Amino acid sequence: MNFTVLLSALLFCSLTSAQDDVNATATEETNFCSPDMCNLLKEFGAMKEKLGSMENRLNDSENRLEESENRLKESETRLKESENRLKESETRLKESETRLKESETRLKESENQIVELRNKERTKVIFSAGTGGKGSIGPFNTDTTIVYKTVKTNIGNAYNTFTGIFTAPVAGYYCFTFFYHSGGKHTTSLSLYQNNNVMATTYDHRTTFDGADNGGNAVFLQLQQGDQVYVRLGASSHVWGDDDITTFSGFLISQVSETTTTT
Numbered sequence: 614m615n616f617t618v619l620l621s622a623l624l625f626c627s628l629t630s631a632q633d634d635v636n637a638t639a640t641e642e643t644n645f646c647s648p649d650m651c652n653l654l655k656e657f658g659a660m661k662e663k664l665g666s667m668e669n670r671l672n673d674s675e676n677r678l679e680e681s682e683n684r685l686k687e688s689e690t691r692l693k694e695s696e697n698r699l700k701e702s703e704t705r706l707k708e709s710e711t712r713l714k715e716s717e718t719r720l721k722e723s724e725n726q727i728v729e730l731r732n733k734e735r736t737k738v739i740f741s742a743g744t745g746g747k748g749s750i751g752p753f754n755t756d757t758t759i760v761y762k763t764v765k766t767n768i769g770n771a772y773n774t775f776t777g778i779f780t781a782p783v784a785g786y787y788c789f790t791f792f793y794h795s796g797g798k799h800t801t802s803l804s805l806y807q808n809n810n811v812m813a814t815t816y817d818h819r820t821t822f823d824g825a826d827n828g829g830n831a832v833f834l835q836l837q838q839g840d841q842v843y844v845r846l847g848a849s850s851h852v853w854g855d856d857d858i859t860t861f862s863g864f865l866i867s868q869v870s871e872t873t874t875t876t
Contacts, residue, residue: 729870736783738769738865743856750859751851752799759803759844763856769865777861778843781836785868791815791844792829794858795851801826802847807834812842827858833866 742761744750750759760777772779781787793815795801801817813832834842844861846852852859 736769736865736868738771738782738787738863740767740769740772740779740864741765741860741862742767742772742774744852744854744859745856746854748854749796749799749851750854751846752849753846755848756804756845757848759846759852759861761844761861765856772863776843778841779863781838781840781842783865783868784837784870785835786866787834787836787842787863788831788866789813789834789842789861789863790829790831791861792858793827793852794855795826795853800847800850801828801852802850803828803830803852804845804847805830805832806841806843806845807836808841825853835869 742765743763744759744761745763751757758777760775761772762774764772764774767774769782771782779789789805791803791805791813793801793803795817798819800819801815803815804811805813812834813830815828815830817826817828836842842863
């Protein structure tokens, strides 16, 4: 209804204006309109201006929205790229940590091997001792451990001059020798023991025509730390006590790990 009235007013004003001078002012044209119609025209013009302003603002808002959406998409793309880079960095970090742990383990193993080798180089075990005295040792009623009292060498202090027992300070391969001098009128029987087991023996029978005897034996043993080695004189036998010809000696050939040795 209002739109029809508005069109009628515009048509009326247009017809009226055509009859007047084309150079007449806008004020003169409005004199041919009624006050209500003029107010309506003014309101329509104001509404048109407001509508145009709102359309401009709407266009600006849409443009800004589109720009914001584009910027948001760019930000999301950059965020995804950053997340991917972060994942790659985390993966590389884990790989580096794993390699570092492996390197540390290998380093510790190498250090342990170096320490073990140095210990092997530093560990020297050598001893040699004679029975001492100048006279017969034995015969005794039972087997008796010979105490070699005169120590010539005892590197590592593994040989005990009070008991005659050698105690292995480290696990490894050892060499032992024992020699004797004796007269022929008594039997001679010497046995080398590892803990409670006989590992080597030297023996000479009693004779009436042989004035003196010399003998001995040698053996290689694989010992664990704490194993004991000693020489026992058999019952009813004897040897001649002397620093030079009745001796007991031994030395470490090669040190090995406890876990690799066998008894």
